[in-house]
Amino acid sequence: SQTIHQWPATLVQPVGSPLSLECTVEGTSNPNLYWYRQAAGRGLQLLFYSVGIGQISSEVPQNLSASRPQDRQFILSSKKLLLSDSGFYLCAWSPPGLYHEQYFGPGTRLTVT
């Protein structure tokens, strides 16, 4: 069966510091991968998605970037965090194919102070 891991679970970072969040998927090949951000009490904002190694699509211009160095690894980064970057970051995967059901990782709760 497939499993998705995210770490860390919780992170408190000062403004201006760098960020690296990692997501890995087990038990599947060539998944589509997604990064979302969710502000408190709000909906899901798609940040990036990837349909293959080295292929990244950005949905929202911001100070974040994403990379996919391996088939089942997706990394979200920032060089300098802003207060507005605080939120619940969720990684998700979907199988390649006709339908795009997504399965979410446990999430990282980021607080920028």
Added chain:
Amino acid sequence: GENVEQHPSTLSVQEGDSAVIKCTYSDSASNYFPWYKQELGKRPQLIIDIRSNVGEKKDQRIAVTLNKTAKHFSLHITETQPEDSAVYFCAASSFSNYQLIWGAGTKLIIKP
């Protein structure tokens, strides 16, 4: 591009009653419609989905209906229980679009 609208934003029902959440979509090419449940502080979890070649799907107390002509789909929860309290999100996607387009969410409150 595709747009998904979800109503109501908050729904309060008495325990044991039924709850219905409705979504409309704009892209006639959409072929997949999932529903997710998100409990407080947790990840969204897929609870039921429907594909465009089906009009209704049921799984125990939950069901989803799809009206392709009117471009809307609904989540039905019967015999609601306290553990049904959560935020529910609908979404839509098409084969050519790798994204899910999300509704804004419905906070379901089950009153004891």
